Amino acid sequence: MIKKIFVVMPFSEANGRDQASLTRFFADYIKDPIENHAKLAGKYDVTRSGDAFVMLDKIVEDLARADIVICDLSGPRSNPNVMYELGIRLATSHNPTILIREESPENAGIFDIHGLYTHPYSMGDTKSLEKWVVSKIVEYEENLDAYESPVLKVLNHRSAFWMLLPIRKASAFLGGISSAADAHLVAFSKAVTIFLGRKGIPFAPRTPQMIFEDLQKIADRTSLDDFGYQISSIPSLDSYLSSVYLLGLVDDDIERRFRECAMSYSLAFNRGNASLFSDNKLDEFARYAFETLILMNLSRLIIRILDSRQGSNERKNLAVEFFENAARSTL
Structure with a gap:
């Protein structure tokens, strides 16, 4: 699955660069190097936001769900659009946010984020x-560097508040x-x-689940x-499927x-179809018990x-375990 990198940056002016220059900067020095790097090619789609000071649903969603956000803070002072979008990102996601800023003697300090590392560039x-941006993304890709939102960390949220x-x-x-x-397994086991x-066959299952x-x-x-x-x-399974x-x-x-x-389970067992997928009754019930587990x-x-x-x-390891268990299903 292609991952998403969303770039937040000035749109029309920054340190003497105009709109056309900034657009070329995005394409030539951020988007192309990432999408064409040997270790990242085919893995990431890099897009950017616009200039309107309107938080459209799509921009908010891009900021919250992007696998990585790159935020360019270039300009003598903090750009309102950029800072607003950065704030949304930090308040909605623990996924990595990379900060960069063009060096300039006219740059004023940005008090709001003075404690966060911002990589200078010329x-x-x-x-x-x-090289630096790509190396950071590779580190995150290979789990060599960990990241968590400083905002959500302070709030002690494992997930963004809007997702709770x-x-x-x-x-x-x-x-x-x-x-x-x-x-169901307990009742079936009993x-x-x-x-x-009643048939005189001793049977004492170790646990209902097994x-x-x-x-x-x-x-x-x-x-x-x-x-x-x-x-x-x-x-509850039927309700979930709806x-x-x-x-x-x-x-x-x-x-x-x-x-x-869930759908395969519902079709196989909840509609009396279990016998259609089994050779005999014992196989049918053993399969029912296994798939219920x-x-x-x-x-x-x-x-x-x-x-x-x-x-x-932890989340990545649980995802691996999930797919390993799902692969055991015969449905």
């Missing part, structure tokens, strides 16, 4: 700027799916134990052809993969992803 040595309510709502739904899946006990393994172990000694257990639906609770809260590929798993695990992993900080190694 128009007479743009190669040094290109939808995160809680999504976590509540996923928690409902996870709890229901767990309860029913199987009672059924086999009953699929215990069923496979008795496959050569019995069948479940006359087991009348009715697989019931998970209401909404877009994770959209914009986790990476698109995670949201898409979970939706695929997968659904429970995926729900819990996404809850942990939602609770982790954007851009953190």
